[in-house]
Amino acid sequence: xxxxxxxxxxxxxxxxxxxxxxxxxxxxxxxxxxxxxxxxxxxxxxxxxxxxxxxxxxxxxxxxxxxxxxxxxxxxxxxxxxxxxxxxxxxxxxxxxxxxxxxxxxxxxxxxxxxxxxxxxxxxxxxxxxxxxxxxxxxxxxxxxxxxxxxxxxxxxxxxxxxxxxxxxxxxxxxxxxxxxxxxxxxxxxxxxxxxxxxxxxxxxxxxxxxxxx
Amino acid sequence: xxxxxxxxxxxxxxxxxxxxxxxxxxxxxxxxxxxxxxxxxxxxxxxxxxxxxxxxxxxxxxxxxxxxxxxxxxxxxxxxxxxxxxxxxxxxxxxxxxxxxxxxxxxxxxxxxxxxxxxxxxxxxxxxxxxxxxxxxxxxxxxxxxxxxxxxxxxxxxxxxxxxxxxxxxxxxxxxxxxxxxxxxxxxxxxxxxxxxxxxxxxxxxxxxxxxxxxxxxxxxxxxxxxxxxxxxxxxxxxxxxx
Numbered sequence: 001x002x003x004x005x006x007x008x009x010x011x012x013x014x015x016x017x018x019x020x021x022x023x024x025x026x027x028x029x030x031x032x033x034x035x036x037x038x039x040x041x042x043x044x045x046x047x048x049x050x051x052x053x054x055x056x057x058x059x060x061x062x063x064x065x066x067x068x069x070x071x072x073x074x075x076x077x078x079x080x081x082x083x084x085x086x087x088x089x090x091x092x093x094x095x096x097x098x099x100x101x102x103x104x105x106x107x108x109x110x111x112x113x114x115x116x117x118x119x120x121x122x123x124x125x126x127x128x129x130x131x132x133x134x135x136x137x138x139x140x141x142x143x144x145x146x147x148x149x150x151x152x153x154x155x156x157x158x159x160x161x162x163x164x165x166x167x168x169x170x171x172x173x174x175x176x177x178x179x180x181x182x183x184x185x186x187x188x189x190x191x192x193x194x195x196x197x198x199x200x201x202x203x204x205x206x207x208x209x210x211x212x213x214x
Numbered sequence: 215x216x217x218x219x220x221x222x223x224x225x226x227x228x229x230x231x232x233x234x235x236x237x238x239x240x241x242x243x244x245x246x247x248x249x250x251x252x253x254x255x256x257x258x259x260x261x262x263x264x265x266x267x268x269x270x271x272x273x274x275x276x277x278x279x280x281x282x283x284x285x286x287x288x289x290x291x292x293x294x295x296x297x298x299x300x301x302x303x304x305x306x307x308x309x310x311x312x313x314x315x316x317x318x319x320x321x322x323x324x325x326x327x328x329x330x331x332x333x334x335x336x337x338x339x340x341x342x343x344x345x346x347x348x349x350x351x352x353x354x355x356x357x358x359x360x361x362x363x364x365x366x367x368x369x370x371x372x373x374x375x376x377x378x379x380x381x382x383x384x385x386x387x388x389x390x391x392x393x394x395x396x397x398x399x400x401x402x403x404x405x406x407x408x409x410x411x412x413x414x415x416x417x418x419x420x421x422x423x424x425x426x427x428x429x430x431x432x433x434x435x436x437x438x439x440x441x442x443x444x445x446x447x448x449x450x451x452x453x454x455x456x457x
Binding site for chain 1: 231232233234235237239240241243244245246247248262263264265302318321323326329330333360361364367375376378379380381382383384385386387388389390391392393396397400401405406409410413416424425427428429
C-alpha cells in the first residue's frame with residue numbers, strides 16, 4: 001500500500017485551470033463534480049450518459065431552430081397597422097439603417113452562435129464514434145469551447161419579454177407561435193450546455209486509440 | 215470526492231501548495247488536459263486538442279488593461295449618445311440608456327426598469343471596476359484575499375453577456391414598430407458604442423488569467439515566510455551574544 005501511494009504521488013492527473021494547483025484526480029465520478037480544493041473552481045462535471053443526452057438534445061435544438069427562426073415571435077398592432085418580429089427581420093432593418101456592426105453582433109449572438117453550437121455538438125456526439133473523424137471532432141470541440149459564451153438565447157428571450165412589456169401600453173401586443181418554439185429552443189440549448197462533458201468525448205477517443213494499438 | 219489538496223505539504227519542507235508551473239507543466243485552457251511544457255517557458259500545442267498552451271496567458275495583464283481602458287472610454291459615448299428613438303403619432307425624442315430606464319420607471323414599470331438598469335448600466339460598470347480592482351491587486355502591493363478575488367473574477371466573467379439585453383430589445387423593436395408616421399422605432403449611434411463596450415469587456419474578462427491572482431498571493435506569502443525565517447535566524451544568532 002505504501003508503495004502504491006508512492007507511485008500514485010508522482011502521477012499528476014490534472015492542474016486547476018483557475019489556480020494552477022496540481023491534482024491527483026482527473027475526472028469526477030459519474031453524476032458528481034470535481035471541485036478544486038484551493039480555489040473552489042469546478043474542474044469537471046460528469047453528467048450521466050453525457051454523449052447520448054447531448055446528441056439527442058442538440059438534434060432537438062436543431063429541429064426547433066427551424067420554426068423559431070421562420071415563424072414570427074411577436075406581433076404588434078396600432079389601429080389597423082401591424083408589424084411582426086422574427087429572428088432575422090430585426091437584424092435586417094438594423095442593417096438597412098446602416099448599423100452594420102450592431103446588426104452583425106445581434107445576428108452572431110442570437111442566430112449564428114446558438115446554431116453553430118447545436119451543429120458542432122451534433123457533429124461531436126455522432127462523429128466521435130468513428131476513428132476517421134478524430135481530428136475534425138477535436139477541432140469541433142475546440143471551436144465549441146470558444147463559441148460557448150457567445151450563444152445568448154436566454155438574453156434574447158429576456159429582451160423579447162422587456163420589449164413585450166415596454167410596448168404593451170402603446171398598442172396591441174400579441175405573442176406569435178415562433179416565441180413558444182424559441183423558448184423551447186432556449187431551454188434545450190441550456191440543457192445541452194449542462195449535459196455536454198468534453199472529457200467523455202476525449203476518453204471515448206482515447207479508449208479507441210488504445211484499443212487499436214493493443 | 216474532493217481532490218488531493220495541497221500535496222506540497224506532504225512532500226518535504228515546502229510550505230506552499232504545488233503548482234503545475236513549478237513542475238514544468240500546464241493546463242490546456244480549452245480541453246483541461248495536463249500538458250508538460252518545453253523547457254524555457256515556450257508555448258506549445260496541446261497534444262489532445264491542438265490549442266496553444268501557455269504557462270500563463272500571454273501578456274494577460276497588459277491586454278486586459280488595454281481592453282479595460284478602451285471599454286471605460288467607450289462607456290462615455292455609449293451613455294451620452296442616444297441609443298434609440300421612439301416616435302409615436304409624430305412626437306418623440308431620442309433617448310439614451312439612462313433616460314430609457316427613467317421612462318420605464320416613470321411609467322410605473324419599475325420591475326422592467328430595474329432589469330434594464332442592472333443589465334445595461336450596472337453590469338458594464340461593475341465589470342470594468344471589478345477587472346480594475348483585480349489588476350491593481352495583482353500589480354500593486356495591495357492586500358489580496360485570493361478566494362474573494364476569485365469570487366469577483368467569476369462574477370465578472372459570468373455576468374457580462376447579460377448587458378446585450380438592451381441591444382436585443384432595440385433590434386426587436388426596430389422590426390416590430392415600423393409603421394411610418396404612426397409609430398416608429400429607430401436605433402441611435404449610442405447603440406454602436408454600447409455594443410463595442412460589451413464585446414470589449416467580454417474579451418477583457420477572457421484575456422484575464424486568474425492563475426496570476428494565485429501567483430501574486432503565493433509570491434507575497436513566500437516573501438513573508440522568508441522574512442520570518444531570516445528574523446528567526448538573526449534572533450538565534452543574536453541570542454548567545456546577548457546572554
